[in-house]
Amino acid sequence: MTEEPSRVAVTADAADLLRTLAAQHGPLMFHQSGGCCDGSAPMCYPVGMFLTGPGDVHLATVPVTGIDPIDVFMSTSQFEYWKYTHLTIDVVPGRGAGFSVESPTGLRFIVRSRMLTTPELEFFELIPRG
Known part of the structure; x- marks a missing residue:
């Protein structure tokens, strides 16, 4: 069975840090910053500490072994x-962004991006299926 495409992935190093942070803070979520004070940093919060609303898009639910x-x-x-981009959190x-939970760890989350492939574009209905 072929795995469905996702708009977001995490590297092994990011997953390690997320497991450490989840042990301290409980379940986590990310909001990709829009580029003001913290640049374009993916901001990591304990679930419930950052409220999303109708002005936000849910990009993905990313599995990380050992945590929610x-x-x-x-x-x-x-x-x-x-919308035509795949993001990898690394x-x-x-120093992490001001309110992101990794701030005191000496590490910071960043996002690496690439253009979606043709099959991904088709899956996300950004181009007609060939």
Whole structure:
């Protein structure tokens, strides 16, 4: 069976940090920042600490071995720019964004992106199926 495409993935290093953070904070979620104060950082919050609403798009529910799956959101206006893009959440050394839970760890989440493939574009109904 072929796995359905997802708009979001996490690297092994990001998954390791997420397991550590989930042990401290409980279930987690991401909201992809729109680029103001924190650049374009994926912001990680304990579930319930950041409220999403009708102005947000649910991009994916990402499975991470050993913890609850992580929902990833982005504002609708930003999604219009990024809808043809696959995001991979990774970590690098540095200080995390102000309210993101990884801030004190010495690591920060970043997003790497690539254009969706033709099969992904078809799956997400961004182009007609060939």
